[in-house]
Amino acid sequence: MNFGKTTILGVIGDPIKHSYSPFLHQGAAAELGLAICYVPFHVRADQLPTAVAGLKALGVTGFNVTVPHKEVIIPYLDDCDPDALAMGAVNTVINRKGVLTGYNTDGLGFIYALTKYYNEDLVDKRVVFIGAGGTAKALGVVCLDAEIASLTIINRTLEKAESLKDALQKRKTKCDINCFKTDTSEATEALSDADIVINLTSLGLHESDSLPVLHTDWMQARQCFVDVIYNPRQTQFLACAKAQGGRTINGLAMLVAQAAYAFALFCDQVEVPFNAFFNQMEALDTQS
Numbered sequence: 001m002n003f004g005k006t007t008i009l010g011v012i013g014d015p016i017k018h019s020y021s022p023f024l025h026q027g028a029a030a031e032l033g034l035a036i037c038y039v040p041f042h043v044r045a046d047q048l049p050t051a052v053a054g055l056k057a058l059g060v061t062g063f064n065v066t067v068p069h070k071e072v073i074i075p076y077l078d079d080c081d082p083d084a085l086a087m088g089a090v091n092t093v094i095n096r097k098g099v100l101t102g103y104n105t106d107g108l109g110f111i112y113a114l115t116k117y118y119n120e121d122l123v124d125k126r127v128v129f130i131g132a133g134g135t136a137k138a139l140g141v142v143c144l145d146a147e148i149a150s151l152t153i154i155n156r157t158l159e160k161a162e163s164l165k166d167a168l169q170k171r172k173t174k175c176d177i178n179c180f181k182t183d184t185s186e187a188t189e190a191l192s193d194a195d196i197v198i199n200l201t202s203l204g205l206h207e208s209d210s211l212p213v214l215h216t217d218w219m220q221a222r223q224c225f226v227d228v229i230y231n232p233r234q235t236q237f238l239a240c241a242k243a244q245g246g247r248t249i250n251g252l253a254m255l256v257a258q259a260a261y262a263f264a265l266f267c268d269q270v271e272v273p274f275n276a277f278f279n280q281m282e283a284l285d286t287q288s
Contacts, residue, residue: 008058009266010039012051013066017042018231020284021064024259027283028276034267043069052076052093052100062094062266064259065102071134077102087138088167092262103265106135107142109258110228112274115146117253120196120224122146128190129153130182130212131200132164135228139200140168150176152190154213157181183214192218197241198226204235211236221245230255256281 011021022038029036041063043051048069053076055063065073070089074080077093079101084090090102114120127148129136132155143151151168155161161179168177180187191197191213203212204227219225225241230251238248260277264270 006035006037007266008037008039008060009062009064010041010055010060011064011066012041012043012048012055012069014042014044014068016040016066019066020230020255021066021259023284024256024277024280025263027280028260028263028273031276031279032273045069045072048073049076056095056098056100060095062092062262064262065091065093070104074102076100083107083141086171087134087141089134089138091258092265094265103262104138105258105261105265106138106254108261109254109256110139111142111146112257112261113253114226114249117257117278118249120247120249122148122196124149125195126150126193127152128194128197129200130198131155132157132160133200136200137164137167139198139228140164141171144168144171144173144175148175150178152178152180152187152194154180154182154187154190156183182212188214188218192220194223196224196226198228199235199237200228202229204229204232204237209236211240213237216240216244219244219246223247224249227251228254252281252284253278 011019019040022040025038070091073090077100081103084102084104087104089104091106092103094101125148127143132153153161153164158181165177165179199212201212203209219241224247226249227235227238228251229235233250242248256277260272260274264272
């Protein structure tokens with residue numbers, strides 16, 4: 001390998017040791033025969049401005065952005081893709097001759113995983129979000145664009161859910177958007193009526209976590225249940241849904257698909273290398 005011509009990529013976040021991104025990008029690059037080095041950078045919140053300036057000065061070709069920096073990084077970039085601005089979050093940054101431009105591939109990854117990898121149609125579906133954070137906004141934008149019938153946002157604090165609703169309604173969608181607090185009968189009714197229920201909270205990352213909903217009596221076999229968490233593969237939320245006979249989908253394929261979209265941006269490729277990245281997912285499943 002000619003290290004002088006190696007493309008340097010990376011990911012910034014806090015924490016960062018758990019990230020699958022280096023494994024996915026490095027493995028896909030090797031399969032594609034590309035000289036790429038993908039580095040995880042542990043960047044604390046107070047280090048973000050300096051870290052972004054440093055990566056820019058070093059000429060790093062691009063980097064991914066994970067929690068807690070996706071939303072707060074935008075002011076430190078030179079430009080931002082309109083869809084990323086609409087989502088209010090960036091997960092991919094490209095350095096083009098010293099100009100840092102932010103993108104968001106989370107929504108694209110979600111849509112690809114759900115509709116192409118799992119063949120789950122979104123058109124005219126009643127969708128419920130559990131959680132109203134940055135990921136919810138990114139997925140909300142693409143769900144509205146996918147022509148869902150309705151979107152209900154359930155959150156512990158109603159104000160945050162309503163803030164997300166206001167932001168999404170700027171898309172001028174015809175989709176009916178409602179908000180309810182988690183601990184209300186209206187929330188339970190919306191969950192019971194839903195076709196697709198998506199957990200967008202971090203509840204489920206640890207065995208000791210409580211469920212993101214108060215109870216699971218409303219779960220039905222006809223429903224599809226999605227959790228954006230990919231490690232562990234089966235959260236308590238998905239385990240409960242599976243016990244009721246529902247279809248369950250974890251966040252791994254979404255992670256892989258968004259990484260493939262980001263890689264295409266890094267390498268300035270029109271064709272997204274899905275096969276190379278999903279081959280890495282198979283390797284992950286073999287190791288787990």
